[in-house]
Amino acid sequence: MIIKIAWRNIWRSRIRSIVVILSVAVGVWALSFVLSFSNGITYTYISNAIRDQLSHLQIHHPKFPEDKNSKYFLADVSKKLETIRQMPEVEAVTERVVATGMVSSARTARGVKIVGVNPETETKVTHFEKNIKEGEYFKADRHNEILLSQRTAEKLKVKLRSRIVLTFQNLDGEITSAAFRVVGLFNTGNMLTDEGVVYVESDDLNKNLIPQMAEGDSLSAEFPVNQDIAQEIAIFLKDSKMVGPVKEKLKTAFPDQLVEDYYELSPDIELYESQIHTSNSIIIVIFMLALIFGIINTMLMAVLERYKELGMLMAIGMNKLKIFTMIVMETLMLGLVAAPLGLGLGLLTIYLLQDKGIDLSNFAAGLERFGIDTTIFPVLDPALYFRIAIAVFITTLLASIYPARKAVKLQPVEALHKI
Amino acid sequence: MSVIEAKKITKIYNPKTVPVNALRGVDLTIEKGEFTAIVGPSGSGKTTLLNIIGGLDKPTDGSIRVDSQDITQLSDNQLIDFRQKKIGFVFQSYNLIPVLTVAENTEFVMLLQKRPKEEREKRTAELLDSVGLSDKKTKRPNQLSGGQQQRVAVARALAPKPAFILADEPTANLDSASVTNLLDIMEKLNREEGVTFVFSTHDQRVIDRARRVVTLVDGQIGSDEVRKLGN
Numbered sequence: 001m002i003i004k005i006a007w008r009n010i011w012r013s014r015i016r017s018i019v020v021i022l023s024v025a026v027g028v029w030a031l032s033f034v035l036s037f038s039n040g041i042t043y044t045y046i047s048n049a050i051r052d053q054l055s056h057l058q059i060h061h062p063k064f065p066e067d068k069n070s071k072y073f074l075a076d077v078s079k080k081l082e083t084i085r086q087m088p089e090v091e092a093v094t095e096r097v098v099a100t101g102m103v104s105s106a107r108t109a110r111g112v113k114i115v116g117v118n119p120e121t122e123t124k125v126t127h128f129e130k131n132i133k134e135g136e137y138f139k140a141d142r143h144n145e146i147l148l149s150q151r152t153a154e155k156l157k158v159k160l161r162s163r164i165v166l167t168f169q170n171l172d173g174e175i176t177s178a179a180f181r182v183v184g185l186f187n188t189g190n191m192l193t194d195e196g197v198v199y200v201e202s203d204d205l206n207k208n209l210i211p212q213m214a215e216g217d218s219l220s221a222e223f224p225v226n227q228d229i230a231q232e233i234a235i236f237l238k239d240s241k242m243v244g245p246v247k248e249k250l251k252t253a254f255p256d257q258l259v260e261d262y263y264e265l266s267p268d269i270e271l272y273e274s275q276i277h278t279s280n281s282i283i284i285v286i287f288m289l290a291l292i293f294g295i296i297n298t299m300l301m302a303v304l305e306r307y308k309e310l311g312m313l314m315a316i317g318m319n320k321l322k323i324f325t326m327i328v329m330e331t332l333m334l335g336l337v338a339a340p341l342g343l344g345l346g347l348l349t350i351y352l353l354q355d356k357g358i359d360l361s362n363f364a365a366g367l368e369r370f371g372i373d374t375t376i377f378p379v380l381d382p383a384l385y386f387r388i389a390i391a392v393f394i395t396t397l398l399a400s401i402y403p404a405r406k407a408v409k410l411q412p413v414e415a416l417h418k419i
Numbered sequence: 420m421s422v423i424e425a426k427k428i429t430k431i432y433n434p435k436t437v438p439v440n441a442l443r444g445v446d447l448t449i450e451k452g453e454f455t456a457i458v459g460p461s462g463s464g465k466t467t468l469l470n471i472i473g474g475l476d477k478p479t480d481g482s483i484r485v486d487s488q489d490i491t492q493l494s495d496n497q498l499i500d501f502r503q504k505k506i507g508f509v510f511q512s513y514n515l516i517p518v519l520t521v522a523e524n525t526e527f528v529m530l531l532q533k534r535p536k537e538e539r540e541k542r543t544a545e546l547l548d549s550v551g552l553s554d555k556k557t558k559r560p561n562q563l564s565g566g567q568q569q570r571v572a573v574a575r576a577l578a579p580k581p582a583f584i585l586a587d588e589p590t591a592n593l594d595s596a597s598v599t600n601l602l603d604i605m606e607k608l609n610r611e612e613g614v615t616f617v618f619s620t621h622d623q624r625v626i627d628r629a630r631r632v633v634t635l636v637d638g639q640i641g642s643d644e645v646r647k648l649g650n
């Protein structure tokens with residue numbers, strides 16, 4: 001009965017209730033859109049980082065991440081790759097030979113990270129070839145080719161087909177140099193990668209990295225004679241939800257190596273995520289504050305104009321708890337009508353923008369520098385919707401308390417004689 | 420058996436600032452089955468007395484027993500409960516619940532008492548029949564005339580079978596035909612079912628039909644006249 005009265009009471013001041021419902025709905029709509037939008041930014045940032053650089057999981061020598069020295073390599077790489085390929089969750093896997101050194105042109109030189117990739121498998125993991133803006137990706141049966149970013153090429157003042165020299169330490173600690181020809185210029189959209197990394201083929205790099213043995217040399221005990229080594233193995237999974245289980249499997253398969261997921265590889269992702277989470281929470285709180293006063297105002301009006309009626313209800317025996325409940329119910333019902341409306345509108349908006357995204361290129365070219373696309377696709381996160389629904393519930397519940405208290409504090413004898 | 424036993428009731432408003440003595444030692448006993456009007460000029464204390472009898476207000480001094488229970492000691496919530504069970508209210512301006520139908524208004528207090536559905540429906544039908552509104556069951560109060568609304572109020576007041584009905588100026592807003600009709604119904608309920616009625620009123624038409632008329636003057640009982648049945 002209380003529910004019935006509360007529901008009908010809402011519709012006594014039809015226009016007032018509709019105005020409140022609409023204002024809550026618009027608020028919910030805006031909130032769901034803003035949060036989906038910022039979710040979209042986070043999501044593109046993370047998925048770009050995974051797709052373009054990190055992949056889901058990487059394997060290194062335990063000392064490599066700290067020291068970045070090429071001597072901390074993984075041996076028997078092809079066997080390892082084969083084991084990983086057998087795992088059903090794995091979509092693609094590739095090995096990388098990594099060295100730190102210097103790239104120099106006739107004009108100038110820069111310190112860089114030299115990444116030797118397997119041209120065939122690398123594209124399956126990172127789709128690196130799509131970043132090539134000028135020239136072309138590595139071609140089979142050509143040697144000593146190098147890919148630079150457009151930015152690095154500009155700084156080195158080199159063009160396609162120019163020859164440049166890479167200088168780095170080999171595994172023996174000796175300085176070694178090799179000449180490479182620029183075949184392609186890339187742009188990843190990430191400034192740090194663009195300025196700091198150059199790509200060559202792993203075989204070419206290994207050839208220079210592994211000391212060439214003279215006859216009678218005894219280095220073979222310490223260094224491999226074959227080229228079956230790499231500093232990094234990157235794994236891309238079919239489903240990012242499987243990162244945890246696959247990581248465990250890899251740890252079991254390669255107990256002596258360091259297996260890291262993308263959070264560990266790039267702690268800034270976690271920081272970024274937690275910052276977005278915090279700012280989302282702040283937005284929700286601001287939204288709740290804005291909403292709460294509007295609702296209190298409306299419900300207070302509804303209580304005050306029904307003072308006499310509430311007095312009558314108390315006179316004929318409706319107790320304070322029931323009166324309180326009735327007012328709380330009325331407020332909650334306003335939210336209950338408004339929230340699905342707002343969430344529905346939000347869903348619709350996101351659905352409409354799903355394919356096209358929101359093009360921010362006119363406003364935020366700088367986003368690219370941080371690895372964020374200028375077209376943002378709002379991301380629908382059920383957990384987010386749940387949070388918004390809970391926020392609306394809490395807001396309306398809090399907003400109902402003051403008017404409901406006001407209602408139960410009235411004295412029926414006074415209320416009944418109010419005109 | 421007395422339904423109401425008020426002894427030495429005094430009520431002082433604003434005792435600390437500008438004291439107003441609304442009631443000055445009123446003794447009043449109402450027996451079961453009475454049809455009593457409390458009359459008096461404005462400011463004589465009728466409404467105050469009615470509020471105190473109805474458990475809506477507390478006396479400054481004195482004791483009041485309703486159905487043998489001392490109600491001056493009850494808390495707010497206990498009083499609400501007490502009113503729900505023992506007292507039926509009929510107000511001057513009807514005061515029905517505007518969002519409920521005639522039938523829902525009538526069964527409202529029974530719902531608060533969690534009476535079973537069958538009992539509620541049966542009693543509602545009986546009551547609406549006795550006030551002549553069986554055909555208006557599904558109407559909302561704003562679709563009824565003042566007289567009809569007041570009859571619904573009577574039906575609602577009677578629903579929980581209270582010890583007595585307290586009616587505060589029940590005819591003040593009604594036209595003559597409605598007053599006669601309402602009084603006929605209340606008289607019939609009093610005569611046939613022994614329902615006790617206590618009115619406060621200015622209305623001569625009500626006073627004429629009351630069988631006991633208690634006149635308040637300046638917060639005291641000026642006269643207490645019992646008439647013979649049929650007058």
